[in-house]
Amino acid sequence: MAIGSRTARPRSSVWLSERKAPKRKGDQQPVGLDHLKIVAATMRLLDAEGLSGFSMRRLAAELGVTAMSVYWYVETKDHLLELALDAAMGEIALPIEAVGSIEAVGSVEAVGSVEGHEYAPAEPRDWREQLRQVASEYRRVLVRHPWLPALLGEYLNIGPNAVVFNNAALAVMRNSGLPDDRITSALALVYQFVYGFGTIEGRFAARCRAAGVTQDELFHEMMGTVEDRMEFDEARQIMEARGGSTVEEMQDRDFTFALDLAIAGIETLRER
């Protein structure tokens, strides 16, 4: 099988529980295993094999260590995955204008994220530009880590990097000029869209990689299968009108125009 598992629903989050080890730096012998290496190896494994290919035992083997050693650093597999999740959130490059106080960024380090957020070099720009940047960065990270959506769905995503991201997203939307009581709606529209879009895009790419075919090959194969199955005149007509000769082009067009729709909607309803 591919999803689902046996133990009970987790009731806690890494971010809501105490650190397992004080994690002081100048310790005696550097044994070659620590939080950073473990999370990095976790992400490498997840990228390469997917969530279903990941197990604590596989990870230990990857680290050249016995199955249970990892448990000295990490409470459960769930906590480890939450760390990987927040590390991925940290890869979303945010417009510098949207990143708030230095304290927020400092607290990222304080709770032990793997890497801080990256910041795109940018001068202050239009809120639309900033929105487009955050959206497409988020999309890129979702595609790069196809395991991310499952974790986003499973855990609370209140890690330090997630908080920075959410604040930045909110800051950008506040510049749109929408009244305060509409901001959460607009945020939901844009980011849930990006989430869903990036999810299927990343999954499709991963599927192609696993099957050893190009995206265009798999796309045409699937279209063929579906067309064989039933009458699809309407759908086919739309698909052909979609434009773009490659899957990548179609995706970029769809993504860009969908964002344009959302932005146009915001601008239109702002005036009312």
Place this chain on the structure above:
Amino acid sequence: MAIGSRTARPRSSVWLSERKAPKRKGDQQPVGLDHLKIVAATMRLLDAEGLSGFSMRRLAAELGVTAMSVYWYVETKDHLLELALDAAMGEIALPIEAVGSIEAVGSVEAVGSVEGHEYAPAEPRDWREQLRQVASEYRRVLVRHPWLPALLGEYLNIGPNAVVFNNAALAVMRNSGLPDDRITSALALVYQFVYGFGTIEGRFAARCRAAGVTQDELFHEMMGTVEDRMEFDEARQIMEARGGSTVEEMQDRDFTFALDLAIAGIETLRER
């Protein structure tokens, strides 16, 4: 743990492989086990225990049968979950105007779905009304079955009911007046939004059920935790401006206005 598992990525879909059994009706002894009952029990278990609480062995026990009996009817756990996924898609009530040819509906039955699509009683209406209906129906089903998003992310979702749903969604959007080459974008914006929105809404509700608290209780608890953690003036201001005294009210407001934004965007860009 809660997600991920051990076996390799599935390369096939129920919908792309042959039926295991010819499934003829007038057989000798009715043993009390069949496709319908199995899928129904699966959905009941998933609703009650979640994806992580579901296993072939639990299901067999639920059916009062030995662990391996189910395998006579169903090839793998993955295939069974695909059947449950499409059955859930069939619960989305579609506006009768948007449901195409009778053949499409006929083919639903032909491939053995659990129940056909429901059709809301409706006279022909504005495309905006239809869009709102499909969106909120989709949302309702996502909330009712919190395991649905994980399955939607994992499998191809090309079952008969999914095909009917997609065609209906497309038919509605075609009535918006957008040019053909923009339809897929608009569909992505609306349905990925609903998917993401319904996902977190359903997950939140499930979490409350599991913890035995009301949604409002958990919401305030979480707000408290997050506020304690770091400076959150902006976010708090927005949250307070959000309006609505209960979580449910906030969610309904957010959902409705986000859809309004999308519709306004479609209408605005349609004119250009």
Place this chain on the structure above:
DNA sequence: ACCTGAACACCGTTCAAGT
């Protein structure tokens, strides 16, 4: 045609024990 039981290769995690 339908169902069972034993077995296999995997899990996450606990726990006592090593150094």
Place this chain on the structure above:
DNA sequence: ACCTGAACACCGTTCAAGT
């Protein structure tokens, strides 16, 4: 302070066997 090995309770699935 860090790592190991054996063990427990669970998986999905195969396979030979029952009726």
